[in-house]
Amino acid sequence: MAEKLLGSIEAGGTKFVCGVGTDDLTIVNRVSFPTTTPAETMKLVIDYFKQFDLKAIGVGSFGPIDIHQDSATYGFITTTPKLAWENFDFIGALKKYFDIPIAWTTDVNAAAYGEYVAGSAQGLASCVYYTIGTGIGGGAIQEGQFIEGFSHPEMGHMIVKKHPKDTFVGNCPFHQDCLEGMAAGPAIEKRAGQKGQELPADHVAWAMEAYYIAQAVYNTTLLLSPDVMILGGGVMQQPQLLPKIRFEFEKMLKNYVKTPLLEEYIVTPKLGNDAGTIGCLALARKTAI
Amino acid sequence: MAEKLLGSIEAGGTKFVCGVGTDDLTIVNRVSFPTTTPAETMKLVIDYFKQFDLKAIGVGSFGPIDIHQDSATYGFITTTPKLAWENFDFIGALKKYFDIPIAWTTDVNAAAYGEYVAGSAQGLASCVYYTIGTGIGGGAIQEGQFIEGFSHPEMGHMIVKKHPKDTFVGNCPFHQDCLEGMAAGPAIEKRAGQKGQELPADHVAWAMEAYYIAQAVYNTTLLLSPDVMILGGGVMQQPQLLPKIRFEFEKMLKNYVKTPLLEEYIVTPKLGNDAGTIGCLALARKTAI
Numbered sequence: 001m002a003e004k005l006l007g008s009i010e011a012g013g014t015k016f017v018c019g020v021g022t023d024d025l026t027i028v029n030r031v032s033f034p035t036t037t038p039a040e041t042m043k044l045v046i047d048y049f050k051q052f053d054l055k056a057i058g059v060g061s062f063g064p065i066d067i068h069q070d071s072a073t074y075g076f077i078t079t080t081p082k083l084a085w086e087n088f089d090f091i092g093a094l095k096k097y098f099d100i101p102i103a104w105t106t107d108v109n110a111a112a113y114g115e116y117v118a119g120s121a122q123g124l125a126s127c128v129y130y131t132i133g134t135g136i137g138g139g140a141i142q143e144g145q146f147i148e149g150f151s152h153p154e155m156g157h158m159i160v161k162k163h164p165k166d167t168f169v170g171n172c173p174f175h176q177d178c179l180e181g182m183a184a185g186p187a188i189e190k191r192a193g194q195k196g197q198e199l200p201a202d203h204v205a206w207a208m209e210a211y212y213i214a215q216a217v218y219n220t221t222l223l224l225s226p227d228v229m230i231l232g233g234g235v236m237q238q239p240q241l242l243p244k245i246r247f248e249f250e251k252m253l254k255n256y257v258k259t260p261l262l263e264e265y266i267v268t269p270k271l272g273n274d275a276g277t278i279g280c281l282a283l284a285r286k287t288a289i
Numbered sequence: 290m291a292e293k294l295l296g297s298i299e300a301g302g303t304k305f306v307c308g309v310g311t312d313d314l315t316i317v318n319r320v321s322f323p324t325t326t327p328a329e330t331m332k333l334v335i336d337y338f339k340q341f342d343l344k345a346i347g348v349g350s351f352g353p354i355d356i357h358q359d360s361a362t363y364g365f366i367t368t369t370p371k372l373a374w375e376n377f378d379f380i381g382a383l384k385k386y387f388d389i390p391i392a393w394t395t396d397v398n399a400a401a402y403g404e405y406v407a408g409s410a411q412g413l414a415s416c417v418y419y420t421i422g423t424g425i426g427g428g429a430i431q432e433g434q435f436i437e438g439f440s441h442p443e444m445g446h447m448i449v450k451k452h453p454k455d456t457f458v459g460n461c462p463f464h465q466d467c468l469e470g471m472a473a474g475p476a477i478e479k480r481a482g483q484k485g486q487e488l489p490a491d492h493v494a495w496a497m498e499a500y501y502i503a504q505a506v507y508n509t510t511l512l513l514s515p516d517v518m519i520l521g522g523g524v525m526q527q528p529q530l531l532p533k534i535r536f537e538f539e540k541m542l543k544n545y546v547k548t549p550l551l552e553e554y555i556v557t558p559k560l561g562n563d564a565g566t567i568g569c570l571a572l573a574r575k576t577a578i
Contacts (some may be wrong), residue, residue: 049369064546066549074515078547079547122492125438126437132521138512140435140512142431142434142437142438143434144460145431145432145434146538147431147436147512147513147514148415148431148514149414149415149431149513149514149516150514150515150516150548150554151510151514151546151547151548152514153513153514154511154514154545154546155511155512155514157511158507158511158512159448159449159450159504159541160448160450161449161450161508169320174543174544174545175541175543175545192545196540197429209480218447219447219448219508220512221431221448222442222443222444222446222447223427223436223442223444223508223509223512223513224436224438224442224512224513225436225437225439225440225442225443226438226439227439227440240308252448252464254463254464255463256443256446256463257353257440257443258367258368258440259439260439267441272506275398284486
C-alpha cells in the first residue's frame with residue numbers, strides 16, 4: 001500500500017496554492033487556483049485533493065482568521081476586506097470531504113513554520129518571519145509554538161517613524177502611515193510613480209524602504225529577541241535591500257542589545273517561495289501524529 | 290518538621306527586595322537592601338536567607354542578563370551601565386551558599402510571572418507586563434513560558450512617534466527619543482520641569498504620556514496579541530493615565546484587530562507592588578519541582 005500523503009493549502013488573497021507531499025516534506029505535486037469566491041475556489045481545491053490519499057492537511061490562510069479551538073467560529077476567515085470570504089467556514093468546508101486532521105493558521109505563520117522546520121531557522125529555538133509584498137505580515141515561533149493570544153499577530157501594521165526625506169503620506173486604509181502603509185509594494189509604487197521592480201537599485205526609494213523595514217526588525221528584536229529574523233515576500237527580491245536593512249538596523253540599535261551577527265540574524269528565507277507549502281506540509285505532519 | 294520555604298530576590302537598580310514565602314505564594318517575610326556593590330549587597334542578601342530553611346530561590350534581576358543555560362556566563366548580569374555589577378556572576382554567588390535550585394530571569398519577567406500566576410493574567414494563556422517608572426521594561430509570557438530567543442526582550446526602547454505638540458527631544462542615552470526616552474519618569478520630569486507626581490491630572494504631560502504608552506500597547510498588540518496587557522510601575526500610579534491610554538489605543542487601532550474589551554485588556558497589576566516578589570516565589574516553586 002502506498003504511503004498516505006500530506007496536503008498543503010496556502011490560501012492567499014490572489015491565489016490558492018495547493019500541494020501534496022511526503023513525510024520528509026518533499027513536495028510531490030503542486031497547483032494554483034485564482035482566489036475568486038469560496039464556492040468556485042473551494043470546489044477546485046476539493047477536486048484537487050480528491051485525487052490523493054491524504055492523512056492530514058495543513059492550511060495557511062489570509063486573514064484575519066479565528067484560531068481559537070474552543071470558539072464557535074474556529075476555522076473561519078473572519079473580518080476580511082475580501083467580502084466574499086467574510087465569515088467563511090474554511091475548515092468546515094474541508095471537513096465535509098476530508099475527515100482527517102486539519103491544521104489551521106495564518107499564511108505567514110505557515111511560511112514561518114516552513115523556515116523553522118526546514119529553512120533559515122532550522123535548528124534554532126525561535127524565529128520571526130515577515131513577508132513584504134502587496135501587504136506586510138509577520139509570524140513568530142518559539143519552541144515550535146506560534147506566538148499568539150487573543151488572536152494571531154498582525155505585525156504589518158506597527159507604527160513607524162517617517163523617513164526625514166519622505167513626503168509620501170502612506171496608503172494603509174486603516175492606519176495610513178503604518179509599516180504596511182509606508183513600505184508594502186503598493187506604497188513603493190505610489191511614492192515613486194512607478195513599480196518597485198522598475199526602480200534602479202540606487203534609487204532613494206530603497207533607502208526609505210530599508211529604513212522602514214529596519215524599524216520593524218528593530219521593534220521585533222526588542223519585543224521578541226528571536227534567534228533569527230527572516231524577511232521574505234516580493235519586495236525582498238530586490239538584492240540591494242538586505243544590506244541596507246542591516247545597516248539601518250545597526251544604526252538604530254546603537255549596540256543596546258547584543259544580537260547574533262547581522263549576516264546571520266537578518267536573512268531571507270532559505271526555502272524561498274516554497275516556505276509556505278513546506279510549512280503547511282509540516283503542520284499537516286504535526287497534526288497527523 | 291517545618292515546611293521548607295521559597296526565596297525571592299527582586300534585584301533592582303536601586304534596591305534589592307528579598308523575601309521568603311510558602312508554596313501557596315504567601316509572603317512570610319520581606320526586607321530590602323540598597324543596591325551598592327555586589328560585595329556589600331550580596332552579603333546582606335546571603336545573611337538574610339541564611340536565617341531560613343529554603344528549598345529554592347527565584348531571582349528577577351535588572352539587566353541585561355545572560356539567560357542561556359548552556360552559556361559560560363549563564364546567571365551573570367552582563368553589560369549593565371551600573372559598572373560595579375557588570376559581568377557579575379549572580380547565580381554563582383548564591384550557589385556558594387545555597388546548593389538548591391535557583392530560577393533566573395529579568396525583574397520585569399518576574400513581575401509578569403507573578404501576574405500570570407496569581408494576578409491580572411491568572412487563568413489566561415498569555416500576558417505582557419510593562420513597568421513604567423525610572424525606566425521602561427516589558428516581559429511576555431505564553432503558556433507559562435517567557436517570550437525570549439537570543440536574549441530577553443528590551444521592550445522599553447521601541448520606536449515611538451512623537452506627539453505633535455511635544456517639543457521634548459528625549460533623554461535615552463542610547464536612542465534619545467525611544468519609548469523610555471520619551472515616557473519614563475525622568476522624561477516626564479525633564480519635559481515639564483517638575484516631578485510627575487506634582488503635575489495636575491489635567492496637565493498636557495499626561496496626554497502625551499498616554500500617547501506614548503498607547504503606542505507601546507498598540508505595537509505589542511500587533512506583535513504578540515496577548516490575552517491581557519498589564520501596565521505597572523510608578524508612573525501608572527497616576528489614576529488618570531489608564532483611561533487616557535485606552536482612549537489613545539482605540540484611536541490608533543481603528544478596529545483593525547478585535548481585542549478583548551479594553552477595560553479587561555489594558556489593566557494595572559492586580560498584585561500591585563507584590564507582583565515581583567510573588568513572581569519570584571512562583572518561579573522558585575516551579576524550579577523546585
